[in-house]
Amino acid sequence: MTQTPTRTTYWLEHAWLSTHVEPGVTVEVGDGRITAVRDDTPAPPPGAEILRGLTLPGLANAHSHAFHRALRSTVQVGSGTFWTWREVMYSVAERLTPETYHELARAVYAEMALAGVTCVGEFHYVHHAPGGAPYADPNAMGEALIAAAAEAGIRITLLDTCYLSSGFGQPPTRHQLRFSDRTAEAWAERSALLKDRDHTRIGAAVHSVRAVPADQLGTVARWAEQRRAPLHVHLSEQTAENDACREAHGCTPARLLADHGVLGPRTTGVHNTHLTDEDIALIGRGSTGTCMCPTTERDLADGIGPATALQRAGSPLSLGSDSHAVIDLLAEARAMELNERLRTRTRGHWTAAALLRAATVDGHAALGWDDAGTIEPGALADLTTIALDSVRTAGPVPRLGAETAVFAATAADVRHTVVGGRHIVRDGVHTLLPEVPKALARAVEALRA
Numbered sequence: 001m002t003q004t005p006t007r008t009t010y011w012l013e014h015a016w017l018s019t020h021v022e023p024g025v026t027v028e029v030g031d032g033r034i035t036a037v038r039d040d041t042p043a044p045p046p047g048a049e050i051l052r053g054l055t056l057p058g059l060a061n062a063h064s065h066a067f068h069r070a071l072r073s074t075v076q077v078g079s080g081t082f083w084t085w086r087e088v089m090y091s092v093a094e095r096l097t098p099e100t101y102h103e104l105a106r107a108v109y110a111e112m113a114l115a116g117v118t119c120v121g122e123f124h125y126v127h128h129a130p131g132g133a134p135y136a137d138p139n140a141m142g143e144a145l146i147a148a149a150a151e152a153g154i155r156i157t158l159l160d161t162c163y164l165s166s167g168f169g170q171p172p173t174r175h176q177l178r179f180s181d182r183t184a185e186a187w188a189e190r191s192a193l194l195k196d197r198d199h200t201r202i203g204a205a206v207h208s209v210r211a212v213p214a215d216q217l218g219t220v221a222r223w224a225e226q227r228r229a230p231l232h233v234h235l236s237e238q239t240a241e242n243d244a245c246r247e248a249h250g251c252t253p254a255r256l257l258a259d260h261g262v263l264g265p266r267t268t269g270v271h272n273t274h275l276t277d278e279d280i281a282l283i284g285r286g287s288t289g290t291c292m293c294p295t296t297e298r299d300l301a302d303g304i305g306p307a308t309a310l311q312r313a314g315s316p317l318s319l320g321s322d323s324h325a326v327i328d329l330l331a332e333a334r335a336m337e338l339n340e341r342l343r344t345r346t347r348g349h350w351t352a353a354a355l356l357r358a359a360t361v362d363g364h365a366a367l368g369w370d371d372a373g374t375i376e377p378g379a380l381a382d383l384t385t386i387a388l389d390s391v392r393t394a395g396p397v398p399r400l401g402a403e404t405a406v407f408a409a410t411a412a413d414v415r416h417t418v419v420g421g422r423h424i425v426r427d428g429v430h431t432l433l434p435e436v437p438k439a440l441a442r443a444v445e446a447l448r449a
């Protein structure tokens, strides 16, 4: 669905080529992939599609719960903690059906396309009907998300999530019954029915060490290993999770996951916030990835994770908008550096280029798309163009485009989004779903009723 059989030539006024910004770059696309890149073309070749501004590889949003978009702003009233926020989130989860989730997710993924996101990692755990009864198609909810991404024109890695318990040794609560397959074996059987397709990869997730009993972690890890699929896990987002894990197992969540084969180069720990030095070494040594979601982590008062230490230890960084308090991968990239400046009172922890790599090539790798996230021959033809003439981006010299993209631009500056050589956003307008704000309003309203 994301591929076009025709050949297209794009001319990029400025292109970020993973290390630097190059003016006047011509990109040839055939069958959805980049076939040639020429960087010595000051003027557009005849017939080329012109992308004015700074073109980046498509952005990867490595951690999403699409239905959290229905909570935007409404959860900003009052006080509380992650745990009180979670009660509100569960009340929305309870109202989802395959139809309402499809409608909401399509609008949310369209919002992502407008923000330059070409691939989303959907950490999906609302599997069954309220109360836990399976739908006639046991993957009706997952298929609704896959269809939503196709209709919004972006790629998806559906991280089908195993969620079996409310805490260590505790059954799911009433709200959590629809998340649970009861056993990891049953989760594995259901997930195995989902298949990769052009715009879709199927991956796995362990919701957290709270939600999957230790003796069943290996089943999920093996499922991912056999398929060489990405495996994600919420890891040490809250100190309460660490305390409960120590009480139940006498070790940290990272240690528990490592001992049950969950960590490794195809695994990504999401949040990785409250870690010991040993946890950081464990995660880094196995090249387990780190997905940070700094807007959500601030929003939920989680804390600031040791991302610089994790990267130094060998853990590649990816970024996600998670709860979708806002959907803006450039803001997520910027927040990494700015949070660290506040924490350390020094500047310069990441370069703009390093943060863009997290938002592009490393984010795609975390989602199982090793052939996306760069502008080079053979890569998937996924491109995101940032305006350099908006009120936010006008002024700086174009060769500092990476710095402008990370430290000045916002999602509102995304002018074009190309997925598999197909223009999904043109001049700031979604070409498949032109009324995205109305679709969002309608879908959110339907869940409030």
Ligand SMILES: [Zn+2]
Residues within 6 Å of the ligand: 063, 065, 123, 234, 270, 322
């Ligand atoms: Zn999450």
